[in-house]
Amino acid sequence: HQPSADRNLIAHLGTSVFATEAKNIVLLGPPGTGKTHLAVALGVQAAKHGHRVLFDTATGWVARLQEAHSRGKLAAELIRLRRYSVLICDEVGYIPFDQDAANLFFQLVASRYEHASLILTSNLSFGRWGEVFGDPTVASAMIDRIVHHADVL
Numbered sequence: 001h002q003p004s005a006d007r008n009l010i011a012h013l014g015t016s017v018f019a020t021e022a023k024n025i026v027l028l029g030p031p032g033t034g035k036t037h038l039a040v041a042l043g044v045q046a047a048k049h050g051h052r053v054l055f056d057t058a059t060g061w062v063a064r065l066q067e068a069h070s071r072g073k074l075a076a077e078l079i080r081l082r083r084y085s086v087l088i089c090d091e092v093g094y095i096p097f098d099q100d101a102a103n104l105f106f107q108l109v110a111s112r113y114e115h116a117s118l119i120l121t122s123n124l125s126f127g128r129w130g131e132v133f134g135d136p137t138v139a140s141a142m143i144d145r146i147v148h149h150a151d152v153l
Contacts, residue, residue, distance in 0.1 A: 016049040024150035035121035051085035093124040
């Protein structure tokens, strides 16, 4: 229970219309405020509404993409992931990314832009994402794509 959360917005997000419309959800706040819990709950609701959903941490998604890239299958993996209506990306910003990891994460975000939904959780404000991704330009481009069609809580 997060008293500062907009209950009407959360109820609306629980209808999973965001997934049908390929919109994103971004949950920002300090540790222990229920971001991951809410992300998982929204993912479960999306699955109940017939959407395919996958969950991993930001570092887990990057590791998956690094492995695909090393096999020469990055493009195919990004296309395969688009078959999922919703990807939940937990803990964006807990561990800084090197340049290659930041580029892979950007490619994940860009490949889903206006095609499929992301639910992201982070304990950092958008203003600090440049520190995580090591490049303010990459972070800014990523944030633009994420928030263009998004609800940010």
